[in-house]
Amino acid sequence: METNRTIAVIGGGIVGITAALELQRRGHAVTLIERGEPGRETSYGNTGVLSDASIVISNNPGLLKKLPRFIAGKSDALRYDPVFVAQRLPWVLRFLGHCTEEHSDHAGRSLRALQSVSLDIHKQLIGEARADDLLRHTGWLKAFRSPAGLAGYRAELELLEANGVSLIHYGADELRQIEPGLKPVFHAGILLDSCCSVSSPAKLCDAYAGLFTAAGGTVLRNEVRNISPVDGGWKIDFPDGGSLQTHITVIAAGPWSREVAGWLGYRIPMAWERGYHLHLDPGNGPPLRRAIHDVERGYVMTPQEQGVRVTSGVELAARDAPINDRQIRACVASARETADFGPDIEDDPWMGRRPSMIDSLPVIGRAPRHDGLWFDFGHGHSGLGGSTGSARLLADLMHDTKPPFDAAPFSPTRFRL
Secondary structure, three states: OOOOOEEEEEOOOHHHHHHHHHHHHOOOEEEEEEOOOOOOOHHHHOOOEEOOOOOOOOOOHHHHHHHHHHHOOOOOOEEEOHHHHHHOHHHHHHHHOOOOHHHHHHHHHHHHHHHHHHHHHHHHHHHHOOOHHHEEOOOEEEEEOOHHHHHOOHHHHHHHHHOOOOEEEEEHHHHHHHOOOOOOOOOEEEEEOOOEEEOOHHHHHHHHHHHHHHOOOEEEEOOOOEEEEEOOEEEEEOOOOOEEEEOEEEEOOHHHHHHHHHOOOOOOOEEEEEEEEEEEOOOOOOOOOOEEEEOOOOEEEEEEOOEEEEEOOEEEOOOOOOOOOHHHHHHHHHHHOOOOOOOEOOOOOEEEEEEEEOOOOOEEEEOOOOOOEEEEEOEHHHHHHHHHHHHHHHHHHHOOOOOOOOOHHHOHHHOOO
16 A cells, blocks of 8 residues: 555544554554544553453353353452343354354464564553653562462463463462562462553553654544545544545444444444443552452452552443442452552542454454455453554555564454454
């Protein structure tokens, strides 16, 4: 593809921001379209982990064994709205149909390749943006409260080891040495030590958006109402009657991508995993040094600029259903068992939506039935960690350049859209 094309990227989360920045650096005039401030929807509320090891997909074989407990509502790792599940039953059954060893191995290899490239690019961009103060090289800790919990992680651990993820095993006493603020709650831990994290995902988005605008990129704050092919390009319509015409359009709207692509007749096999967070005062004891996943209780606690962020497990519910804070309140109660945190910083939790595909892999590539239309969405729990690698893959495919990893697992053509 020739340079100097006009490109619109619909969606201003971390996936859209990094796509816009990468395409700009390939010589294009890029407009990033977001209805609010970029990076303040799903990308704002995550754990801040930049991981090259988030390769164990949700619909792995172990999920089938846990289903009775989830259905009975006995785990904070998953809560669900029965009405929503009934309405989306075909998607749920297709999602569960991917709970095989073969697919788990395939997805693990594919995500490992994507995330390894992505982590390297993140480090480069953070340096360019002079945002090094946000970055922490402290790893990503999986913590287990019991021998049974650790034993139940065996399949996931084998997948990590098979894909070359660097691991350090810790016993209870060693955990207290690397995290002196923890109470003696955890039996063991596994540190994914090549992972990094940032102290503010929102500021990371701002830093990357700053690189984009400083180089002449345009951020258009508006809501997209329709997209349509016109005159060899694309017309994007806004609520006030205005419009934008471009040569190329990229749909990178996270959990809203299914709706946008649907305007053009695409049936995207996407659902939504909602998640919550609350911030706790760190307290007066030794502060947490890294993100910690309490595996058996299904939540993550991570030190952020705003306090200790506790993020919930998955809530399966309609994308725009009212907030239900029962899950995050239970996760906060579990987190308080592990350290002497101070009071809640907010009264009400934040809620965000993650876009989840039936095979737990993002969709990156050319739209099957329209010239000049590209997809970059569906990253589930790994949007932050996989964003920059996705942007590299998208740009390479646009320019017929060989990507640094296999593009086929992420191709839109793996589905009948």
